[in-house]
Amino acid sequence: MYKLELLKNAGCQLPLSVLTRPVVYTPIINKQKGYIATNKMKILVIDDSPTVLELTLKLLQAAGHEVEGLSFPGEAVERTRALKPDIIVCDIMMPDISGFEVCRNIRKEEDLADVKIVMSSSKAYEADRDKAKSLGADGYIVKPFTMAKFNSIMQSLGSMQLSAWGVRGTLPTPQQGYIAYGGNTSCYSLQISPGHHFVFDAGTGIRNLGSHLLKNGQPRITATLFITHPHWDHINAFPFFTPLYIPGNVVRIYGASQASTTFEQLMVAQMDGIYFPITVREFGATLSFHEIGEQEMMIDGVKVRSMWLKHPGNCLGYRVDLHDRSFCYITDNELYPSDSEFADEEFVNKLADFCRGANVLVHDCTYFDDEYASKVHWGHSSLSEVCRLAHLAEVDRLWIHHHDPDQTDEDIERKLEFCTSVLQSLGSSTKAVLPHEGMSENV
Ligand SMILES: [Zn+2]
């Protein structure tokens, strides 16, 4: 009541519901074109200005969202935990507790890691945007904002950020002429939310990913690793993933067993004290191993599917779906040409269905067609077959991955030209992309 009195004394004429306690508005759908939210979200708006709060709530409510207003930023963590909003829109310039402080406090809470935070401010300075980002905010919106501006921020929040950390196959290639796209072996990351990353394979690229995550200053990191198979170029830099050594971090690892060797044994045996001096007992993070096969899982609200690939031993491909975005990671995998006696149309169709409509497909693109002829049954694909699969599966972008260690930078560039021309000849809308280490893109 004390706070209410203060606001009343300040001459505020707003409804009591906004001033006293947060209130959930009943959504009213405004049928005006362009103002209907495609995905109704639960949004908590934090702003000390009653006028701005009221206007923002009305705008978001009219767009079909479920909204709640909070004038007292000191209650932000408590209200977030109670309401479990999808998104918080938080003002920066507030007396007593700034929006930055609110963001920092919420990001300290592990159970609130999935909540997206958008900082709102009348200031558009780069320094403020950078600060918001460094504290774990997902977006930044300049006031006053329109629904169109808000929707474009929401669109970027709904996407997953994919980063390449190792694009080479088999062996690292640190020598001149082989590093324009990076010399590290398989590793990609997908940022699901601030502080939570899905990681695909633990080739030597995972070392730079670990350093990057620590540099970003997230207080706690949750990394979910998906291992395709235990060949060296996919697991041997696992002990160099620095977040594993920091208490408070959570690292979960998914992958398949091989014959009678469990998945955990496969990962841990390389750190038995003989092959590597540090054992897993010295990790500070909370570590868990999850043995899987071909299946569908929900991990922190994200749908993940796995599928057996064609490669020596057990090898899994992965698909991630979040909101309306999807990502597939398919390596190592051999697509036998259709005129080969080993062609398996059923498998290709199954894989195409698995990858259907993906925004990004990272696929084993080890060989040019003429190189493949002498590498049949090595477990890798020729470019033409991968392009055919990507086209059949109607994926948006094909990331060319797993370069042979003998291939130079120029060879890799020729791969892009080759894939682009094959896709064109197929009349495909799929775009071939050549990722390089450190490259990030919204899926
Ligand atoms: Zn490989």
Ligand SMILES: [Zn+2]
């Ligand atoms: Zn392999």
